[in-house]
Amino acid sequence: MEELERVGARVARIRKQRGLTQVALAKKAGSSVSMVSKIEGGYASASSQLLGAIAQALGVDTTVLTGSQDGPEQLHEMVPTIRRALASVDLYDPDAGPEQISVLRSRVVELNSWRRATKYRKIGLALPDLVEQLLIAGREYGEPAYALLADAYRASNTLAHKLGYADLSLTAMDRMEWAARRSGDVLLLATTHYLRAAALARIGAGKQALLLLDRTMTDIEPFIEADRDAAAVWTALHMRAGTIAATLADSAGSQQHLDEAARVAESVGNRVVYETTVGPANVQLHAIAAAVDLGQGGKAIRIAKTTALPGDMATERRTHFHLDSARAYLLNRNPDEAIEELHQAHALAPEHFRASTTVKTALQTAAAQQRRASYGLRSLANHAGLVD
Template identity: 50%
Template sequence: MQEGDSVGATIARIRKQQGLTQGVLARKANVGRSQLSTVENGAAASTVWIGSIAEALGVDASILYGDNEPQQAHDMLPILRRALAATDLIDPNLEPQPIADLADQIAKVARWRKDSQYAKVVAVLPDLVDSLLVSGSEDGEPAFALLTEAYRAANTVSHKMGFTDLSMTATERMEWAATRAGDPLLLATVYYVKAATLSRMGATKHALRLLNRAMSEIEYMVDEDGTAAAVYSILHMRAGTIAAATGDADASRSHLREAEILARHFGGDRIVYDTPVGPTAIDLYKVCAEVDLGEPGKAIAVAKGTQFPVNYPKERRGYFWLDTARAYLAAGQVDDAINALYESRIAAPEHFQRSSQAKNVIKTAAAQERRASTSLRSLANFAGVRD
């Protein structure tokens, strides 16, 4: 397996080329200097943290990952662009479909998105978006609510393929559709998604301001509405991980505590606005946050106590095991990290294969092993990491 091409090594190289010290780069990126040093020396970081560094260095995050996407990803690019094209140039001869049929199609797309079946999503998305845009003029708010979910699927695939510009366009389309759906909780969920997109681009301050605005807009509903409390909790969870990436432990843990308190109000694990909420979701965010805060022991303790409900979204399981692998690597437990990587691959194979973070964690594990094991080489080959 090739050495010297980890995210940390690439950051160090570009930093030095730009004449920046670790302290200067850390201040520009609004991250902790000690965490920067740790990553440059081989630790695996989250996508939000890497986004902040990329923005401070003035490069796209893909440069730091060293991504070389397979041809299939680039084949998807024109299809995604068509799905996200202008909202007012649809064929006037296109006949509207019954809203119930469109809802069934969106339910399938949402399931594929959560199960990381991205090729299936892309195959149907452009025509489905066109149909929903036509339906918007006929059925109004229900069609725009469905259209919001269609654009969310486009955002997910764009992000996984590494198309940052399309991911941002998709979240703008989501916001456009959600404002026409007449549902403030749906719009708040859009802000939850958009904050993630902004943070991956390094705009963490913008992301946190957006989340705070979203919370203020629905706060009046929380005490009387369990669904509102659930949406409020996901805003806190997102804010908790973004704050962790900036090294703000107090803010991160405060947001995650608020999410836990809210979970007692709306009950156990469930899906709200196509987003997992509840104790398990909070644990997943805690693992990610504690690793970024430099507390791998706390992250591992949470991970060991996490029990997934039946049929929990595969993509979320994949993320969880990648963050758990990061925690084990930070603790120097390479074998456990490799086991966690296998769990991530099993949970969501297509997500694992597409994930820049998976490639980064694999490279980090390889750097910690004197000789890459057969298990690690197998994972690397599956994820497309060059040998």
């Protein structure tokens, strides 16, 4: 299974070509020497954010470490269309009349449901026309239309990120922030920063991402006592900061952010606010991811075993739970349990599984740990589009 033996070996090869030791690479990436060693040796599966930091330190694009963008072909075929949808905010037919705002709202609600359910093909088919209609509606209806447009741009960011197009993801974030500012909604704007921070971290700009999050938290802190939605966004910002700090090997900072998120999440409850999953359960999911990126596999597994996922939690978040649990088991050198978690992720979200870089790196790590690839691993590799 040669296609599964990639990321760690590539990191090591490029590091040596750059004349870097593991110590030097860890310092440049803001990670720990232990984590770099484990990734290279096939004992740890890096998150997309940690891989972004390592790629930046090596001076390469993340796809050089993970391989080509080999997600579902039918999704990649939509990328030029999505690029056109994001290319401009003022090039539409000036004589076209807008659809009714109620109709557009229903279409965006459906789009958001597809995003949470990881129905990426449906998103790609619907986005270009919907974005154009919302741009026209913004001219007529103003703030309500721009709020809906921000959600549409968020869906385009999701698709771009899942398929590994960092440039397109950042463009989508620019558009989302542009629309959010025109919506007049401070919390929607803060939510765009929550998403932009992740996009920055994926290209190795974790420190800048934390600065953005800190600034945004300062902006909305005055509202969190009186406004439950503001408190929900506040928890999301701290969750994001907790996971990004973990990729920078800042264990104390990560824990501080996650503790604050957990404290406020108790009053927020498990729900969706501004199309973002919040609440105690999602804080637990972020804590698992952070523990893995800090090299704390045992801690991550303990958290996972005590986490109860709400029945109505979005498929996307449930899938991340299983993927990060798999990464935790790999860190503890238990590939069989990791493969079980990956099977769960595939059953929940086949499109996400096929497109996800995290899935591919986890499979590569599992292959490195198994002396002989099991049938289950080979089956998952085929589902992920890896050559067997």
